[in-house]
Amino acid sequence: MPPDDKVVTSIVDLAGQGSAGTLASTVYDRLRGDILSGSLPPGEKLRTEALRARYEVGNSPIREALNRLSADGLVTREDQKGFRVVSASxxxxxxxxxxxxxxxxxxxxxxxxxxxxxxxxxxxxxxxxxxxxxxxxxxxxxxxxxxxxxxxxxxxxxxxxxxxxxxxxxxxxxxxxxxxxxxxxxxxxxxxxxxxxxxxxxxxxxxxxxxxxxxxxxxxxxxxxxxxxxxxxxxxxxxx
Amino acid sequence: MPPDDKVVTSIVDLAGQGSAGTLASTVYDRLRGDILSGSLPPGEKLRTEALRARYEVGNSPIREALNRLSADGLVTREDQKGFRVVSASxxxxxxxxxxxxxxxxxxxxxxxxxxxxxxxxxxxxxxxxxxxxxxxxxxxxxxxxxxxxxxxxxxxxxxxxxxxxxxxxxxxxxxxxxxxxxxxxxxxxxxxxxxxxxxxxxxxxxxxxxxxxxxxxxxxxxxxxxxxxxxxxxxxxxxx
DNA sequence: CAACGAAATAATTTCGATATTTAATTGACA
DNA sequence: TGTCAATTAAATATCGAAATTATTTCGTTG
CATH class of the missing domain: 1.20.120.530 (GntR ligand-binding domain-like)
Known part of the structure; x- marks a missing residue:
């Protein structure tokens, strides 16, 4: 029994696969897609308020998604200063x-x-x-x-x-x-x-x-x- | 709420600055330490309720810490089924x-x-x-x-x-x-x-x-x- | 005029409670 | 007696607001 291998989802989300996961996972996928596609440009500040409006969900799912993305290296996080899209150079x-x-x-x-x-x-x-x-x-x-x-x-x-x-x-x-x-x-x-x-x-x-x-x-x-x-x-x- | 309980359970006190951060970061550090030290054994179910009691914080910081740890590969996460310490074999x-x-x-x-x-x-x-x-x-x-x-x-x-x-x-x-x-x-x-x-x-x-x-x-x-x-x-x- | 500091504003972080989903238990029926 | 469905119990995921912290604004002073 191979231990749970999740790894790897697709680049620009499975578009439309509103898969029955949690809201946080959905937001994670969409955010990830938006960053990878450049729709959210490098260095962009990611305000909770704005994201709540953009993805039409509450506070918690946004925050969970951002935390996962920060560990993925797609988003930077600074305590008490929030999140931004990782810069590019x-x-x-x-x-x-x-x-x-x-x-x-x-x-x-x-x-x-x-x-x-x-x-x-x-x-x-x-x-x-x-x-x-x-x-x-x-x-x-x-x-x-x-x-x-x-x-x-x-x-x-x-x-x-x-x-x-x-x-x-x-x-x-x-x-x-x-x-x-x-x-x-x-x-x-x-x-x-x-x-x-x-x-x-x-x-x-x-x-x-x-x-x-x-x-x-x-x-x-x-x-x-x-x-x-x-x-x-x-x-x-x-x-x- | 004074964080006077700076009990270092962590093997590796990675951030010397430590205390200055957010609650979520503190919980992240402590949880990480407890997993690395084996104090939380492999496969252990991580219920939010129990962790809230253990670390004496609310729901959100626990959840944020767990999400970061899951991206680090120290805990596994399954939608709608919560978190557990990653297994060992x-x-x-x-x-x-x-x-x-x-x-x-x-x-x-x-x-x-x-x-x-x-x-x-x-x-x-x-x-x-x-x-x-x-x-x-x-x-x-x-x-x-x-x-x-x-x-x-x-x-x-x-x-x-x-x-x-x-x-x-x-x-x-x-x-x-x-x-x-x-x-x-x-x-x-x-x-x-x-x-x-x-x-x-x-x-x-x-x-x-x-x-x-x-x-x-x-x-x-x-x-x-x-x-x-x-x-x-x-x-x-x-x-x- | 620049610099400093204090109030006002904005944003992040956290909490407690609620809604949903999963797991467990019971009870009915074959 | 065993299986399956319905109900109960437990846990997860989500929300909206309160508390904390950073940032800006603006008046005062050197």
Whole structure:
């Protein structure tokens, strides 16, 4: 009996999944989505009063959600001074990418070493699903496609899912969230013009043929490239 | 309501400032300490009513503390079913140790590569402080010495502090917490008979002479040995 | 005119009570 | 006697207001 593994929800909420959880959990999901999508910009003050109006709930659920988010690193909390959306900066982005590469390199190597048939099949499947969805919701101008975002996250998680450590998986997911936020902030400026499908396919193939060196090097390049695009499309974020 | 009862039940008095914060933060610290010290055993149901009595505060601070702890991985939360202390098992311990070795190996290598004079001095200093405190409070039988616990944690953190990633540092600290909990659970059974001072000194010297390979290998051995002691002194923990 | 300090204002934190949901118990029926 | 449904009991989750703490405003003083 594998101990309760919750970990990992989706990037921009399961939109509409008004799942029968508690109000606090619902608010948590929505707030998380609003932060990751950039709808609540970095550094934004999060006043209880305003949030109560925005999400139409009482005091307690808001506060619970904020406390969870602060432990997730999406919100900063200062005793007696309330909450704000975590700030964003060039330096933080670099630190984030670096850490992500370190951790995912380990996770991917372990996954390739330990992954069984089920893992392989899950990987192939999640790639297939990702390949059948458009990057953007509309044709001419870019609009976030929540479905693509969800499947993209699922694919990357599938890569690492056999690493054998729920801790590591959770950390990778957390860093994924952070990176997604930067991606969304950058997207406002630059239409994503890269076709990532080839890169994903190459990773999938390297992983399923158990070529760890190749897979890791592809994954690192993938992240470096993404970081590069974000870097160049951003002068500086709002901070503090 | 004067918080005159500053009974430090916590192994690690993480915030020296302590008292200045909110009630929620105080309860968070105390609860954290009580879980790490084993005073609240694995799997224990955490009823709000009981905790209100135990810590003598209202509903909200308890709930906030529990929510933060659940994001820290020290308590589990299930919607509509409340909170319990995270369970402990042999399998979880193995996973924990493995993950810890992965992450700290990176952090230590980076620290050694990037650490400046200040880092070196901090390391030497924290070793010196650790060396002047006894492992146990009393001579004949073992009693947790909070001061040693604090300095021990500080030393290990000093080793990694120059790794250049706050994310990684935070994760290492989190895994440290988890490992401390297992240590405390094990100590109930077996008096710690190993003299860890030599090991710590060797690590410190290897790190300050920038011998990454040696330092990492010492650190890994250190953790493996600790895990071994915990393993042998424990048949099985309460679970689920 | 700047600086300091005290009242007024705003925001955060906390409490006690209520509404909802889950778990436990009882009792009826096959 | 065992199972299932209905009822009771317990616990969680939520609300709205009160208490505490930070921030701003404004008048006074050096």
């Amino acid at each position: 060039r330096a933080d982005l670099e630190e984030l990418v670096k850490t992500r590469c370190w951790l995912e390199a380990i996770a991917l190597r372990e996954s390739i070493a330990n992954g069984d048939d089920e893992w392989e099949e899950g990987l192939v499947l999640s790639f297939h699903r990702l390949s059948r969805v458009r990057r953007s919701s509309s044709e001419d101008h870019y609009t976030v496609n929540p479905e693509w975002e969800r499947l993209h996250r699922a694919f990357h998680l599938a890569l690492l899912s056999a690493c054998g450590s729920r801790w590591l998986l959770q950390y990778c997911a957390q860093l994924n969230d952070q990176a997604d936020r930067y991606r969304q902030l950058a997207i406002v400026v630059s239409y994503p013009r890269r076709n990532e499908l080839n890169e994903h396919e190459a990773m999938m193939k390297a992983a399923t043929s158990r070529d760890a060196e190749e897979a890791v090097s592809l994954l690192m390049a993938h992240y470096e490239r993404t970081a590069g695009i974000i870097r160049e499309s951003i002068s500086e974020f709002a901070a503090s | 042999r399998a979880d311990l193995e996973e924990l140790v493995k993950t810890r070795c992965w992450l700290e190996a990176i952090a230590l290598r980076e620290s050694i590569a990037n650490g400046d004079d200040e880092w070196e001095e901090g390391l030497v200093l924290s070793f010196h402080r650790l060396s002047r405190v006894r492992r146990s409070s009393s001579e004949d039988h073992y009693t947790v010495n909070p001061e040693w616990e604090r300095l021990h944690r500080a030393f290990h953190l000093a080793l990694l502090s120059a790794c250049g990633s706050r994310w990684l540092l935070q994760y290492c600290a989190q895994l440290n917490d988890q490992a401390d909990r297992y240590r405390q659970l094990a100590i109930v059974v077996s008096y710690p008979r190993r003299n860890e001072l030599n090991e710590h000194e060797a690590m410190m010297k290897a790190a300050t002479s920038r011998d990454a390979e040696e330092a990492v290998s010492l650190l890994m051995a250190h953790y493996e040995r600790t895990a071994g002691i915990i393993r042998e002194s424990i048949s099985e923990f309460a679970a689920s």
